[in-house]
Amino acid sequence: MPRAFTPKVVTANALLEGDVVYLTFDDRWTRDLAQAELITDEAHAQLRLLLAEGQPDQVVGVYLADVTDGPNGPEPAHFREDFRRSGPSNYRHGKQAELSDV
Amino acid sequence: MYDYSEFDAAFVAERNRQFRQQVERRVSGALTEDEFKPLRLMNGLYLQLHAYMLRVAIPYGTLDSAKMRQLAHIAERWDKGYGHFTTRQNIQYNWPKLPDVPDMLDSLAEVGMHAIQTSGNTIRNVTADHFAGAAEDEIADPRPVAELIRQWSTDHPEFQFLPRKFKIAVTGSPNDRAVIKAHDIGIQIVARGAEQGYRVIVGGGLGRTPMIGKVLSDFVTQDDLLPYLESVVSVWNQIGRRDNKYKSRIKITVHEHGIEDIRARVAERFKLVRPAFSGVDLALFDEIKAAFAPPAFRKAGTESFDKAYSADPVFRAWADTNLAAHRAPGYAIVQISLKAHGATPGDATAAQMRVMADLAETYGHDELRISHEQNVILPHVHVSDLPALHATLKRHGLATANIGLISDIIACPGMDYCALATARSIPIAQEIATRFDELKLEHDIGELKIKISGCINACGHHHVGQIGILGLDRAGVENYQITLGGDHTHDAALGQRTGPGFSADEIVPAIERIIETYLDYRQDRQETFLQTYRRIGMEPFKSALYEKARAHAAE
Numbered sequence: 001m002p003r004a005f006t007p008k009v010v011t012a013n014a015l016l017e018g019d020v021v022y023l024t025f026d027d028r029w030t031r032d033l034a035q036a037e038l039i040t041d042e043a044h045a046q047l048r049l050l051l052a053e054g055q056p057d058q059v060v061g062v063y064l065a066d067v068t069d070g071p072n073g074p075e076p077a078h079f080r081e082d083f084r085r086s087g088p089s090n091y092r093h094g095k096q097a098e099l100s101d102v
Numbered sequence: 103m104y105d106y107s108e109f110d111a112a113f114v115a116e117r118n119r120q121f122r123q124q125v126e127r128r129v130s131g132a133l134t135e136d137e138f139k140p141l142r143l144m145n146g147l148y149l150q151l152h153a154y155m156l157r158v159a160i161p162y163g164t165l166d167s168a169k170m171r172q173l174a175h176i177a178e179r180w181d182k183g184y185g186h187f188t189t190r191q192n193i194q195y196n197w198p199k200l201p202d203v204p205d206m207l208d209s210l211a212e213v214g215m216h217a218i219q220t221s222g223n224t225i226r227n228v229t230a231d232h233f234a235g236a237a238e239d240e241i242a243d244p245r246p247v248a249e250l251i252r253q254w255s256t257d258h259p260e261f262q263f264l265p266r267k268f269k270i271a272v273t274g275s276p277n278d279r280a281v282i283k284a285h286d287i288g289i290q291i292v293a294r295g296a297e298q299g300y301r302v303i304v305g306g307g308l309g310r311t312p313m314i315g316k317v318l319s320d321f322v323t324q325d326d327l328l329p330y331l332e333s334v335v336s337v338w339n340q341i342g343r344r345d346n347k348y349k350s351r352i353k354i355t356v357h358e359h360g361i362e363d364i365r366a367r368v369a370e371r372f373k374l375v376r377p378a379f380s381g382v383d384l385a386l387f388d389e390i391k392a393a394f395a396p397p398a399f400r401k402a403g404t405e406s407f408d409k410a411y412s413a414d415p416v417f418r419a420w421a422d423t424n425l426a427a428h429r430a431p432g433y434a435i436v437q438i439s440l441k442a443h444g445a446t447p448g449d450a451t452a453a454q455m456r457v458m459a460d461l462a463e464t465y466g467h468d469e470l471r472i473s474h475e476q477n478v479i480l481p482h483v484h485v486s487d488l489p490a491l492h493a494t495l496k497r498h499g500l501a502t503a504n505i506g507l508i509s510d511i512i513a514c515p516g517m518d519y520c521a522l523a524t525a526r527s528i529p530i531a532q533e534i535a536t537r538f539d540e541l542k543l544e545h546d547i548g549e550l551k552i553k554i555s556g557c558i559n560a561c562g563h564h565h566v567g568q569i570g571i572l573g574l575d576r577a578g579v580e581n582y583q584i585t586l587g588g589d590h591t592h593d594a595a596l597g598q599r600t601g602p603g604f605s606a607d608e609i610v611p612a613i614e615r616i617i618e619t620y621l622d623y624r625q626d627r628q629e630t631f632l633q634t635y636r637r638i639g640m641e642p643f644k645s646a647l648y649e650k651a652r653a654h655a656a657e
Contacts, residue, residue: 016129017199018153057131060149078578080151080517083526087152088518090446090528093182093197094152 006066008045009036009074010052012059020084021059023052029059031095033085034073103166104249104393106214114216121145122204129201146217147203150521156195156203157220158210162230162248163191163472167459170470172213174455180206187440187448189512189561191229191472192220196519218256223264225255229271231279232473235396236435236481238427242291242298244274246391250383254328261335265342266350268335276592281474283315283594284308284566286352287334292321299323304334305356308560313353314594316361329379333371337364397467399430402486410489417492420503436480438495439502439510443539447513447531448476457498465491475512507544508552509535512563516556516573523556525573525580530554533610547617550631566590568632569616570597582609586643587635598640600647612647619646
């Protein structure tokens with residue numbers, strides 16, 4: 001039996017600011033993981049990755065990150081992605097400050 | 103202090119102009135990231151976890167007040183109002199935006215600073231003893247030779263595409279404060295009769311395969327030094343491995359070929375290289391030395407110091423902990439701790455940078471140093487100025503009296519910032535410092551070096567920490583391995599692993615059990631942690647870490 005596919009999001013850093021960004025279902029880049037497209041199929045994941053890699057003028061370092069399907073959208077499956085989602089733990093800098101400012 | 107020449111300024115301006123265009127071409131899409139990455143790295147620009155990071159060179163950790171103020175200005179104008187001083191005596195900005203970086207570099211150039219060769223497979227910023235020119239035990243100031251090496255290595259045409267990065271450190275004292283045995287090349291100034299020369303150590307390094315450097319030559323004369331170094335780097339450039347980046351550092355080359363083989367190859371290469379050095383370097387060295395002439399030390403009474411020392415216990419505690427012996431009578435070396443309990447090791451706000459710049463200008467012959475231990479040094483302060491200086495430090499959160507103590511922790515940025523990290527280091531340092539401050543034990547514990555890295559690359563020097571902590575990712579959870587008995591000094595030694603690692607919740611209690619064991623076993627207050635460890639060995643600590651914990655769990 002094939003191994004179950006771990007849900008993914010496409011993530012990268014924004015070229016100009018360096019911010020962590022995620023691909024949405026309608027081909028935009030969001031800074032909010034909860035708004036990212038949750039990808040549940042391997043073939044679709046590869047297509048989405050290709051689309052993202054075709055935008056080097058917008059993003060850097062595109063990859064697929066493991067997530068879980070949470071009540072409010074995708075959630076990090078690993079602590080590294082949790083820090084990328086929110087920011088460093090020693091200062092309230094990065095997204096944790098910026099997203100709550102909105 | 104050494105002032106860069108017009109040639110240097112023109113070189114930096116040209117590099118900045120090139121980089122501005124490279125950034126423009128990257129933003130316009132004319133350069134791909136693969137093309138751009140080596141260019142940005144050559145100019146100190148990384149892409150980290152949350153943002154870009156700009157690493158600025160502070161050659162041999164030496165600054166004056168104008169440079170420090172400009173670092174403060176950059177932190178405020180283009181970053182989040184602070185900077186992070188690193189274990190390589192540099193400063194890193196954690197939040198620059200790509201289009202701003204050319205302006206930041208131009209701003210640095212205004213005070214003769216840059217980010218060249220702070221990254222990439224080149225000879226990196228040369229580091230040196232942070233007490234250089236001030237230390238009581240010094241044979242000679244290591245900075246002139248560090249500057250000579252900086253000039254020789256900057257944009258060296260043969261060494262721009264090395265197998266891997268290459269780090270050189272210099273000490274002018276027999277007591278090594280520059281960790282020279284953990285560098286690709288470590289240089290120690292030595293004397294043979296009246297002649298000054300250099301002991302050259304090669305193949306040290308930390309990272310995933312830690313090695314203590316080996317002596318390649320016991321005495322290299324001044325006129326042979328640059329050709330000798332060029333021969334070493336040249337030999338490694340040819341035979342260093344490029345097939346596997348984990349085996350490409352010179353420590354692996356020395357390990358695989360043996361020190362005798364490397365010495366023979368260097369001798370062979372030296373015959374070819376030596377004639378190309380016509381003596382220009384010697385004339386240059388004399389000029390550089392003149393620029394590092396010691397300041398005119400003042401003669402003054404010490405009454406104000408003596409009075410404050412006997413009357414003010416807070417000042418006394420700070421003076422006992424944060425001062426070091428100076429070569430000039432009446433002077434002291436001031437160590438400003440960037441390790442306030444619970445703060446991020448090595449971070450300084452723009453306001454704090456300005457305060458330190460002002461103090462250097464007013465009391466310190468306009469000199470500042472960054473130590474590899476992530477603190478700031480005012481190398482030349484007359485003791486009569488210390489009460490006023492200490493009062494200013496106190497007002498700005500810079501008077502923590504903990505140099506060399508358990509809360510004076512080296513910590514790499516770890517998973518909070520670094521793209522390579524496997525676990526966090528900063529919060530562990532913060533928690534250890536806060537915990538032992540609460541226990542009011544740190545002065546009783548005495549000299550202790552804790553060093554924390556958030557991955558095996560060991561930027562936090564954990565291998566040479568008396569207590570080393572290495573953060574790893576174990577099945578998706580942060581896990582911290584402990585090593586004991588490391589030593590970063592002239593008796594350099596690698597720490598030994600205690601056993602299985604601890605979770606983020608367990609690591610601070612584990613450190614507490616190590617300290618309790620030390621306090622139980624030490625012969626008296628004079629016996630330091632490292633001395634006790636060397637006397638009693640690993641077993642009592644292992645027992646405290648694992649058996650007592652198990653017994654406790656079974657209760």
